[in-house]
Amino acid sequence: MNPANIMGASKRVSEMIVQHKSMAGNSATRFVTVRFGNVIGSAGSVIPLFKKQIKNGGPVTVTHPEVVRYFMLIPEACQLILQAGAMGKGGEIFILEMGAPVKIAEMARDLIRFSGFEPDVDIKIEYVGLRPGEKLYEELMTDHENVVATDHAKIMVLNCASVDVEILDPHFAMLKQAARQRNQTAIRQYLKSILPEYSCPGHASMFSAEAEKPQTMQQ
Structure with missing residues (x-):
């Protein structure tokens, strides 16, 4: 992370x-933690912002041409969180398999095309720069944490020492x-x-x- x-x-x-x-x-309560990336359509998702910018005629603002993030649909995220909670015995830190990271600039271009416009012609993409503390690449674990598989293909657990x-x-x-x-x-x-x-x-x-x-x- x-x-x-x-x-x-x-x-x-x-x-x-x-x-x-x-x-x-x-x-008597079992406490577990679940780590995962971005959820498409959630309150903090970039997609609603892009849609609003496209509706207003642009520009669509992206921090950096190489920035990438992991994404997951709301139903899938909810199901996996519930399953991880049911699997937990207490104290585990679970991590969800998020698939391949998505380049935000390409996502913006796809959304512009899906809206019936041509990127950089009808709707401009403007790169505004990374904000302080913002990374190009999302990290869901540190170099000192080891991922261990579970019985669920999309749920892993971190093998890390308790604090x-x-x-x-x-x-x-x-x-x-x-x-x-x-x-x-x-x-x-x-x-x-x-x-x-x-x-x-x-x-x-x-x-x-x-x-x-x-x-x-x-x-």
Whole structure:
């Protein structure tokens, strides 16, 4: 996964908390996590935006000509999430088979053609550049995570070590404090302390052999 922005880092931290909750053993509820890519037609999907831009006569805005993403239909995503939940014994992180990644620029061109127009003739495509923390290629796992097959062809499980959240509890407390204060720099620092794989330029991890406790924030 290698998060490069706050959204991706917060998702990974949430996975850690859910996994720890399941491993705690003091609840009858089974907690599992399911990772997957984009869902076509969902609230955050780019397709409704493209359709609106085409309806308005363009331009259709794409961040980068080489950007690619994974996509899945809503019914398939819902079914696989329910099946993964039924398979889980507690603490697993499941990952859905998303198929081949789709180039967003080509998707935009196809939507323009399906709407009865010619790309770059009737409707222009405008490249606006990647936003801060946005990747060209979507990653659903880190280099340190191993994927293990399950009995379902489209559902895999990550073979990763469980996280001792109690060690990280002080860092979570400082992260919450930074969030309440809307201190963006501190939020990135504490996320980096919790997640070494979080690529946060300019903010070094606060984990070190000399400092076992997180730094104290100024009030």
